[in-house]
Amino acid sequence: MVECDKKNFDEEVLEYKDGYVFVDFFGDGCEPCMALMPHVHELADKYDGKMKFTSLNTTHARRAAIKQKVLGLPVMAIYKDGEKVEELVKDDCTVEAIEAMIQKYI
Numbered sequence: 001m002v003e004c005d006k007k008n009f010d011e012e013v014l015e016y017k018d019g020y021v022f023v024d025f026f027g028d029g030c031e032p033c034m035a036l037m038p039h040v041h042e043l044a045d046k047y048d049g050k051m052k053f054t055s056l057n058t059t060h061a062r063r064a065a066i067k068q069k070v071l072g073l074p075v076m077a078i079y080k081d082g083e084k085v086e087e088l089v090k091d092d093c094t095v096e097a098i099e100a101m102i103q104k105y106i
Contacts, residue, residue: 001044002054006061012054014082020105024055025065025075032093033074039095040076043102050106051078078105 004012004023013021024040026033044053058065058073068077068084076098077087086104088097 001041002052004054004056004061004064006064009056009061009064012052013079016052016079017081019051019080020085021052021054021079022102023075023077023079024053025058025068025070025073025077026055027057027073028059030073032090036074036093036095036098040098043095043099047102047106051102076101078102080105 001024002012013023022044024033024037026037040053040055047053056064058070070077072090074093075087075089076093077084078101079085086101088101
């Protein structure tokens with residue numbers, strides 16, 4: 001899983017042209033984010049090679065998150081050619097829903 005920051009988010013996600021990119025937007029003080037993180041990493045391992053998996057700590061990259069219209073956490077999103085094609089927000093971020101979203105794009 002590629003850990004993005006404000007310096008490399010555009011390059012790793014928005015400028016990526018070799019398929020779909022999954023982004024886990026999380027924050028330091030977000031308990032639901034921390035609870036989901038091990039499951040998201042398991043999914044990244046499970047689907048490795050079928051989709052690029054990245055994460056962005058919005059606590060340290062607030063402007064990048066706001067530019068992507070990430071206003072609440074957690075947010076799980078899938079991008080293609082620099083455009084967000086689907087996202088799950090807050091209570092919709094269950095392990096089952098996240099995996100189902102991933103499976104649509106692999």
